[in-house]
Amino acid sequence: MESIKIFAPATVANVTCGFDVIGFAVDNPGDEVMVKLVNKPSVKINKIVGDKGRLPLDPSKNTVGIPIINFLEHIGSDQGCEITLYKKMPLGSGLGSSASSAVAGVFAINELMGNPLKREELLPFAMEGERLACGSAHADNVGPSLYGGFVLIRSYDPLDVIKLPTPENLYCTIIHPHIEVETKDARNILRKQLLLKDAIIQWGNVAGLVSGLYTSDYDLIGRSMQDVIVEPTRAILIPGFYAVKNSALQAGAIGAGISGSGPSIFALSKDEKTARRAGENMQVIFSGLAIGSEVYISKVNPLGPLIMD
Numbered sequence: 001m002e003s004i005k006i007f008a009p010a011t012v013a014n015v016t017c018g019f020d021v022i023g024f025a026v027d028n029p030g031d032e033v034m035v036k037l038v039n040k041p042s043v044k045i046n047k048i049v050g051d052k053g054r055l056p057l058d059p060s061k062n063t064v065g066i067p068i069i070n071f072l073e074h075i076g077s078d079q080g081c082e083i084t085l086y087k088k089m090p091l092g093s094g095l096g097s098s099a100s101s102a103v104a105g106v107f108a109i110n111e112l113m114g115n116p117l118k119r120e121e122l123l124p125f126a127m128e129g130e131r132l133a134c135g136s137a138h139a140d141n142v143g144p145s146l147y148g149g150f151v152l153i154r155s156y157d158p159l160d161v162i163k164l165p166t167p168e169n170l171y172c173t174i175i176h177p178h179i180e181v182e183t184k185d186a187r188n189i190l191r192k193q194l195l196l197k198d199a200i201i202q203w204g205n206v207a208g209l210v211s212g213l214y215t216s217d218y219d220l221i222g223r224s225m226q227d228v229i230v231e232p233t234r235a236i237l238i239p240g241f242y243a244v245k246n247s248a249l250q251a252g253a254i255g256a257g258i259s260g261s262g263p264s265i266f267a268l269s270k271d272e273k274t275a276r277r278a279g280e281n282m283q284v285i286f287s288g289l290a291i292g293s294e295v296y297i298s299k300v301n302p303l304g305p306l307i308m309d
C-alpha cells in the first residue's frame with residue numbers, strides 16, 4: 001500500500017461536567033488526511049485544503065505532521081511521506097478540529113507501515129498534536145476521535161482511557177456560531193482553584209453521566225449534564241450562550257452545553273426529530289443576535305477513523 005486517505009471524526013469534549021476527562025465522537029463533520037509513502041526520508045505537507053492558508057505547512061509545527069514524525073521516529077523508521085490535509089471543519093470551533101487531523105494522520109501512517117502499533121498506542125502521538133495546537137495535551141478530543149463513541153480519561157498519569165457505552169437512541173445537535181474561540185485562550189481564563197462545594201456537585205454529575213450511559217437512562221444523563229466549574233466562566237466568550245442552551249432544552253433536548261472549549265454548543269436528544277428542532281431553535285437565537293451559524297445533526301460515531309481509499 002503506497003497511499004491512504006483517512007477520515008477522523010469531530011468530537012464534543014467535556015460533555016458539560018467532564019472537563020478534560022469525557023468526550024464523544026460524531027458522524028459529521030470530520031477531517032480527512034491523505035498520506036503517501038515516498039522514497040525520501042523526509043515528512044512533507046504538500047497541501048492543506050480548506051484552512052484559508054492559516055495552518056503551517058511545516059510538519060514540525062502542524063498538528064497532523066508532528067504525530068507522524070514522532071511515530072516514524074518511535075518505530076525507528078526513516079520512511080518519508082507526503083501529506084495532504086483536507087480541513088472539513090472550522091478552526092477554533094470547539095469541534096476538536098486539531099484532534100481530528102492528528103488522529104487521521106497517525107492512523108494513516110500506522111496503516112501504511114503495516115500496523116506496528118495497536119490503536120491505543122497511537123493515542124499519545126495524537127495527544128502531542130493537541131499539545132502543539134493549544135499548549136495542552138488533553139485527550140478528551142483525540143480519545144473519542146481515535147476510539148469512537150464516548151471515552152473517559154480516568155487518568156493522565158499514567159494514561160488510562162476507558163471506552164464507555166453509547167445509548168442506542170442518542171442524537172447530537174451541534175451549532176457552530178460564526179465566531180472563533182482559541183482553545184488556549186478558553187483555558188487561560190479558567191480559575192485554577194475550586195470551591196469544595198462546586199467540586200462535590202461536579203463529581204456527582206460526572207458519576208451520574210457515566211452511570212446514565214451504562215444504563216441508557218436518558219433522564220439521568222440529562223440531569224447530570226450540569227457544569228458549575230467551567231461553563232460559567234466560558235459562557236462569557238459566547239454571545240447569547242444561555243439563551244441558546246435554554247432554547248435547545250425547550251425543544252426537548254435532555255441536556256446541552258459548550259462543545260469543548262466553544263464557541264460551538266451541543267445538545268443531546270432522545271430522537272432525531274427533537275435533535276433537529278433543538279438545532280432550529282438554537283439557530284433562531286443566534287440569528288437574532290446577527291450571528292451566522294451552521295448546525296450538524298448526528299448520532300454518536302461508534303467507530304473513530306475510517307479508511308476512505
Ligand code: HSE
Pocket residue numbers: 013014019020021094095096138140141183186187259260261262
Ligand atoms: N477539554 C478541552 C477544553 C477540550 O475544554 O479545553 C478542548 O477542545
